Amino acid sequence: MYYYRIISIILFAVGITFSLTPSVYAEESISISTSQSLYNEGDTVVVFGTIAKTFQGLPITLQIYHEDNLIAVAQVEVALDGSFAKDFSASGPFWTSDGIYIVRGFYTSDKIVETTFEFYKQVSIVGSTSFPVDIPNSGTFDMGYTIRGGEIKDVTINKDHNSLLLELVTESNGELVVKLPRSSFDAIKSDGGDEIFIVLIGNNKNDLENFVQVQYKEVETGSDFRSLRILFEEDDRWIEIIGTYVIPEFGSIAIIILVAAVSSAIIISKSKLSVRYN
Incomplete structure (x- = not known):
């Protein structure tokens, strides 16, 4: 038994x-x-x-x-x-x-x-929140935004790159929509037409080689603003948006800087673009 x-x-x-x-x-x-x-x-x-x-x-x-x-x-x-x-x-x-x-x-x-x-169903374009961005020796301007999956901790101007550097605190993969005022920050061609922005994402601002160029979608364009939709991943901490000027008086060699930024971004992210957001 x-x-x-x-x-x-x-x-x-x-x-x-x-x-x-x-x-x-x-x-x-x-x-x-x-x-x-x-x-x-x-x-x-x-x-x-x-x-x-x-x-x-x-x-x-x-x-x-x-x-x-x-x-x-x-x-x-x-x-x-x-x-x-x-x-x-x-x-x-x-x-x-x-x-x-x-x-x-x-x-x-x-x-x-x-x-x-x-x-x-809807992309929220008009930021339900605005973030004050300090302009060195010149006050501030407001950047409208909405975000899902995290929050913006800080935004600083990089005059050498003609860029905005956004520091994020992320909870998950998510989406950021920023509303950029043309009077303070933009990407403009020499003939006055709109130029593309360069968007880089990384998790350590001191390790630029690991920043990756990512695609973005321009969800709305107006005479006084441009709105960009940027996707990020859970471990992303920094987003750099490169234009041709941050307030007009910084823009004397802006287009040359943007061309250099495009070249650098292609070199940095050549091996990664096939994976990220494609």
Whole structure:
């Protein structure tokens, strides 16, 4: 009788082990990610991943949910190396609610994986908060902003770079929208047209080699301001926005400085741009 009990216990334990194996295997054999952790209406949600062991001709099914509502679904071909990718447009009648969205990938019954991202229908452009930026020997100007996933600790002017250096305290991956007054800070071409800004992000302001140039989106442009949307990651601490002048009297060689900044940024971030925000 005693031996029968021992055998029963062993068989029960083995049964538990086999019942747990598929979920563990699924985590190891399939991965899924999104190109960003936060999106707004009109953005493109890029879902991508890899499958360790594939079956010829079998696609992966991708579903996007908000709460219990199915927002989008697609069957995606898997490449020979096990990789897959699919673009979803974050627009239309189903993209109506702010919050956490879930992406689920189904390949086989034991290969199911998911990830999440945040979606906000509106980009808040007019800063609900303003930050006073000190102008050396010349008072201050207000920079409007909104931020999700952290807060701005400080903003300083770097006259040598014609830039604003923002110090962040981050809680998670997030989004910053800054409203820049043209009268105090801008990027202008020699013919008077708008120039692009250069945006660099890092976690140590004394280690410039580890600052990475990132893409930004100019979400609104007016005659007296420009609003930029910048995404950041949880371990980011510093954002530098480089223009052609910080208050006009600093701008005599501003365009030369911006060209030099572009060249430096390309050298610094050449190996990293393919990963960050692409």
